[in-house]
Amino acid sequence: MTSPSTPGIVPGRLPADAIAENFDDLHAPLAPHEVQVAADRCYFCYDAPCVTACPTEIDIPLFIRQIATGTSEAAARTIFNQNILGGMCARVCPTETLCEEACVRELAEGKPVEIGRLQRHATDMLMARQGHPFTRAAPTGKRVAVVGAGPAGLSCAHRLAMKGHDVVLYDAKSKPGGLNEYGIAAYKSTDDFAAREAEWLMGIGGITYEGGMALGADLTIDALSESFDAVFLGVGLGGVNALGVAGDDKDGVRDAVDFIADLRQAKDLTTLPVGRNVVVIGGGMTAVDAAVQAKLLGAQNVTIAYRRTRTRMGASRYEQDLAASHGVQLLFDVQPVAVHGNGAAVEVELEYTVDHGKGLEGTGETIRIPADQVFRAIGQSLTLDGGLEMDGRKIRVTDAGRTSHAKVWAGGDCTSGEDLTVVAVAEGRDAAEDIHKVLMG
C-alpha cells in the first residue's frame, strides 16, 4: 500500500477521494448571499486606489456596484472591457499585492473587499449565462499573427479580432492557454477553466488557432512578418534556468514547470508520481505552486529552498502562508551546492548565504536534506533568434509593445515588466490597440 512515506517517486500516495478534495477550488465561488455581503462592503471610492493598482485598470467600484444592484452581467462587461481574461485573473491574480492591498478597507480594518472573488462571481455568471459578449467590428482585411496563446497572446488576439482584424494564433503546445493551461496550480483553475476560457474567448470569431507551432522550429519572425500585416510575440519564457551544480542531471531532478504541466494535463492525479521527500529550489509563484501540489499529491516532506531572505521572495506573503499552511517547509538564505545520490537524487546539499550588499555569498556552512525529487524553479529564460533588440534577457519594447522590428510587437513574460498573468493581459491588449492604430493609419 503506497503512502506518503513510501520511498522514491511513486503515484497514488493518497486515496482518490483525498486527492480530489485537495485539488478542489482553492477559493470556492461565493454563494449568492456571500456575494451580496461582500459587494455591500465596497465604499465606491473616488478615483479608487484598487483601480490604480490593477495592471488592467478594471473599474472595480463600478463593477462591484453593478453586482450589488443585481446586474452581475453588466459587472462582467465592465471587467471584460478592460481584461478579457478577467475570469482567470480573478483566480490567479495575487490580489493581496494588487487591488486588495490598495483597498481602503485594508487600511481601515485590515480586511479588504474581496475583489478577486467578486470578479470571479461576475465573470463566471456572464460566461455561464451569455456566452461570448463581444461582437467584431467590420472586417479590416488585415491579418495579424499572434505567436503564443498564453494570457498576452489571447488578450491581444481578442482585441485584434474585436477591431475587425483576422488573427492566426500560434502556440507550441497543442492547447491554447499558455501558463494558464500548463503552468499554474490546478486548484486555481478547476473544472478545466483555462481551456473553457480560451474557447469562450475565441468565440468572438476571427481567430484561427494553430497549435504545435513553435517559434524557432516551425515559425520564424522573418517569415511571419512577410506574410502578415503585423506580428505579436507573446511567447513567454521557454527555457528553465539550470541549477548549475553537481548532480543537476541526476534522476529525480526536473523543472518545476514540467511537473506542473504534467499535473495539469493528467487525466487521473492518482497516477501521477511524486517523491517522498521533495525539495523545490526557487522562490517564485512557480516554486509555491509546485511545492503545494507535491504536498497535495501526498509527498511526506516538501521543502522550498530559497537563496535569499523571505522579504525578497517572488511569491507573495499570502502564497508563502498558503505553502506553510499545507505543511511545506520554507528555508531561506540557502543555495544549492550539490545533488547527491547514486544515479538518482537522494539528498540536496544547501549552503547558507549572506548578502552584505555586494551580492550573495555562501558562508561555507552547508546542510543536507533528503530529496528523492528536486524541482528547479529558479526562473525561466527566453531563447529567441530573430534579430530583435533585447533588454537584458528579454525583448525590448515600448509602452505600446513595439519591438525594434517595425512589424513586430511583443508582450507578456518575454518582455520586461512583472511576470504576472494580469500584466501580460494588459500588454497584449495595449499592443493590439497600437497594432490597430498603425494598421489603420
Add this chain to the structure above:
Amino acid sequence: MADLTTDFLGIKSPNPFWLASAPPTDKEYNVRRAFEAGWGGVVWKTLGAEGPPVVNVNGPRYGVIYGKDRTVLGINNIELITDRPLEVNLEEMARVKADYPDHALIASIMVPCEEEAWKAILPRVEETNADGIELNFGCPHGMAERGMGSAVGQVPEYIEMVTRWCKKYYDRPVIVKLTPNITDVRKPALAAKNGGADAVSLINTINSITSVDLDAMSPQPMIDGKGTHGGYCGPAVKPIAMNMVAEIARDPQTHGLPISGIGGVTTWRDAAEFMALGCGNVQVCTAAMTYGFKIVQEMKSGLSQWMDEKGYRSTSDFVGMAVPNVTDWQYLNLNYVTKARIDQDSCISCGRCYAACEDTSHQAIAMSDDRTFTVIDEECVACNLCVDVCPVEDCITMVELQPGAIDPRTGKEVQKEYANWTTHPNNPGAVAAE
C-alpha cells in the same frame, strides 16, 4: 445606578420601553413573553367593535427597505387591527394584567366614529383593568376606507369629538395616537388636547409604497398581482417622527401635553433622543419585529449607562431637555462659523468627501497625487456633507472658528455676538437693531 421606572400619566412601568400596538402585541402569548423579556409596557394590538372581526389578506403583509447587508431600514405593512374576537382579547388582557400588575398595559381601540360604539366598548375595556387606552386614529390602510383610523385622525374635529366621548365613558388615561399623514401635526394634537386627551402618541405609520415588482409591475407586498399603499415604519421614519414630536413639544398651545414617542426607535440612543424632545416614554415595534424581544436588554442597559454617565437619576431628569433648543431657522446664529477638518491619521483615503464636495457641493476639498485630502477653507461653507459621507466616524469634524478669527471664505472677522436672519441686512423684512 439610574432609575428607569417611569410614571406616564400616572401609569407606572419598570422602564420607558413599551411595545407599540402592532403584531408583537396581538395576543397573550406574545405579551407575556414580552414582559418576561423585560419590556416595561405594552399597547395591545388594536381592538375593534363587537361582532365578526376584520379579516386580513392571506398573502404577504409586509414590504421592506434595506440598507447594506440587508439591514432593515423600514417596513411597510397592510395588516389591519386585530382579527381575533373582541371577547378573546379582553379575557387575555385581564389575565395578563392580573399577572403583571407592575407593567403597563394599554388597550388600543378603533371603533366606528359613533358615540354608541365607543360607549359600548369602553366599559368592557375598563373591566380588564388595563391602565389606559390609546385611540388608534392613525392606521392608514384598510380601516380608513371604513371611516376609521387615519380617516378620523386627519380631521381635527373628529379627534376632539371622539376624545371627548372617551373621557366621558372611561375614567383612566386616554392617549390619542396621531397619524403623520397630514400637513401640520400640531392641529390634530391640539384637537386631542381640547377633547381632554391625557397624552398623544406619535407617529403612526406613513402612507407608502416600498417597492415595485418590475416583473409583475405591481407594488409590493403584492397580492395576486396587485398592491396597495401600506403604513411605513422603522428607522427610516425616525427623523419624520422626531420632527413631529418636537413641533408639538415646542408649540405654546400644546407644550406640556405628555407625549409617547413612536417611530423607528431601535436603540437606547433613539429612545433618549425622543425623550429629550419631550416624550415621557417610547413605543417600539419594528426593532422588535426585526430582532425579537431581546433587544430591550440593550435598550435598558444603554439608557441606564448613559444616564449614569450624565448624572441623570430618573428619566424625568432629561425628558424635554432638547425642546428649548429646537427653534426656527430664522433664529439660528449666522455668526457661528465652522470649517471641516480632516484627521489625516484616521483618513483611509477613499475620497468620498472629495467626490461629494467636488461634484455636488462647494469644491472645498483638495486631493493630492498621493490621495491626501485637505479642506480648502476659502471655499468651505461648512455644509457637513463630507462628514456625512465619510465612512470613518469622527475622521472629518466641524471645527468652530473663534471670535476674532478671519473666515478665509468671506474675509470677514468672526463676530462674538449672536446675530440671526431677522436682523440681517440682506433680509428685506429685517428689523434694525436698536
